[in-house]
Amino acid sequence: MRRNRFTIPALCLLAGLLGACGGGESNVEAGNRAGILHYGNGTEPQGLDPHVVTGVPESRIVHALFEGLAVKNPYTLEPEPGVAQRWEISDDQLTVTFFLNPEARWSNGDAVTAGDYVWSWQRALNPAMGNQYAYMLYPVRNAERYATGELEDFGEVGVKALDAHTLRVRLNAPTPYFIQLMDHYSTFAVHRPTIEKFGAATDRFTRWTRVGNIVGNGAFNLKEWKLNRRIVVEKSDTYWDRERVKLNGVVYYPIENVSTEERMFRVGQLHYTQNVPLDKVPVYRAMKNSPYVNAPYLGTYYYLFNTAEPPLDDVRVREALALAVDRERLLRSVLHNVYRPAYSITPPDTLGYYPPQVISHDPQRARRLLARAGYPDGRGWPGLELVYNTSEGHRKIAVALQQMWKNVLNIEVTLTNREWKVYLDSVDTMNFQMARRGWIGDYVDPNNFLDLFLCGGGNNNTGFCDPRYDDMIKRQAPRASSREERYAIFHEAETLLMEQVPILPIYTYTSSHLIHPSVKGMPSNLMDSLNLKYVWLDADWRAEEGDPPGGSD
């Protein structure tokens, strides 16, 4: 009897808690019926101001709430009409005229005008704004001078509203990828009255992006924003292309831990995961009707060589190190073949461009080169340090390469892991011999990778500098008359670059997601780009044989 005093309430409590969740409907089931996509979005966004934020999770939500002049077709990645119905490019490729859709509306009903773009680009470029992606607009005439404070008068920047629906942009040089940049959030228009209502135009700290305040021009409106919990957007009824929007809403979950995300997918809380834990990949691959989706991604994982530091100041040493690496084996044994081997900086098939293969896996040649450089069979080797940021994945790769160099070249390479910001500092100040690096493209064009290695480039970090290379990238390629000619120049430039081996390419990134089979219209593409207009949920989906995980519970 005495014991009952404690046990009965405890049991009731437990039963109540358990009973309440039994028979509940999963997010996926409920979402399929209501047209709500449950989306794993990585991290809590820093914010939602298109001219302030910088990351991928932010960009997903910003793209739901705002729309650029042109958007990406998720299947082809070619630009298609957004706010602009169409655009004209002059014969000299120096003037682009955008014709805005008269139906384009802000979520409060105001029309989106060419003037909005002039004002927004001034805001995006204003040095006081501290916009880290301001350089996306640098192809515009005088934009860079204005952004660096060299030019005070925005009137001299090459953007002008000819009338409410015509925007004329003058460029510094022919920029074949300029239209693509219109889908980057730093070039988006923002709603001037809303921003000015909550503070100064360039104030980063106002509340204009909060629920109830924010005015966008995208297919969705912000409905709820709970820190570290979820962000909910709902279909906009002012968006010009609302007929084509099939989703009624999206719930974004900031889930940093990939295992947590995978568990949520398994019990049907998510339609889509941002990532897949590497050790779960073989399990998902072996599955019938697998929700696992893996596709090439516009990014390269590589090691930087500091070409000013001995022994790496000798190109033969750099090449020997690059040739000694067996990428196929590394990917197979350490990385479950999730990524693709890389032999150059530009990922293969970057809008039809294929990089030259200057380096390969060639142990014999590697040994010969090292001997010629004065270290036959590793004798007299002064030692070398590889720096990477602390992460189990980077460590595994570094250890594998360390072993390959030992086996092939008989040399010692020491590994040093550094905390993220410390590592960034060493890379930025060139305080390293060899360092891990990854580069993810901002737009699909070889230029986005090749202009890294211009003399003194902010992301060069190798000391590589060749005036011939700069000339090809900066002067010759933009003037090419056709895509073929332009790619041929890039090919030549990249060959020149890789012959000097300022970097050691390791793999081309891929995107890996778990996607519930009820999700349609979400194709894989090189940018891992999502266009919500194309996405719909098939409530009647049924797997042919055997439900995949994340199915109905």
Place this chain on the structure above:
Amino acid sequence: MWRFIALRLLQAIPVILVVISATFFLVRAAPGGPFAGEKAVIPEVRAALEAQYRLDQSLPAQYVAYLGDLLQGDLGPSFKYPGRSVNELIGAGLPVTAELGLYALLVALGIGGLAGVVASLRPNTAQDYLPMSAAMIGICMPAFLLGPLLLLVFGIHLDWLPVSGWGDIPGDKLLPSLTLGSAYAAYVARLSRAGMLEVLNQDYIRTARAKGLPQWQVVVRHGLRGGLIPVVAFLGPAFAGLLSGSFVVETIFQIPGLGRFYVQAAFNRDYTMILGTTVFLSTLIVLFNLLSDIIAAWMNPRLRTQSGAPG
């Protein structure tokens, strides 16, 4: 008693001031700033950002300005989340973390206290060894192992409980509380066993037994009050530890608490956020230590008479 409290509060001021100063200068000494990113930031942008956060001023000037803001209760704007103040971020995370900590504490006290008392009644028998071995396992098992294990069993295979969230789906608070509380339950079990063993050997317990009181009355009415004093002394630091140490559990269970902000702020070099959370949590720790001292004094009359001159 009041003098004791006032004295302890006065002592806390220099402690917190030292915490603020040490944190302020240590985070600034760490390499890599809040604006360092994988892609190089152009100098003009960096200068504009630094000006907006007063980083262009000298370090002492920044320190004085920070202290001034702090006196007004303003912890400053976050570097990582532009447009949000540190006050707002702490305000959003604290209720969740506090609730989680409270439940974890209840788990710790409920399971740990019961196990410890049960074990102390028959020392060196199976009734002692079994709960104490379990407690040892609890101490050794880290949350990043226990959490996923519980999730795998109850969340995925049995499908009884949600695998993530906090207050979204009924029952989603159970596993995180259990995970966070279990390590503390183990400590509480060992502390209460030791405390009870000591008390149960006292003369006044023998007197109680001699009066013919039943076993449960001896234990509950006379034993617990003295036997749980070590547990109470442990509670203050434990709750502070629960608040500041919930990062792992919050990450595993996708809980929007303070712990995630606290740890990520350090990785992000979010200067104001690191300072804000550290100052806030250290203030809490000081307060909870004081609180547990007061409760201990209330439970132990001997401490109360000495309370005018605390150590």
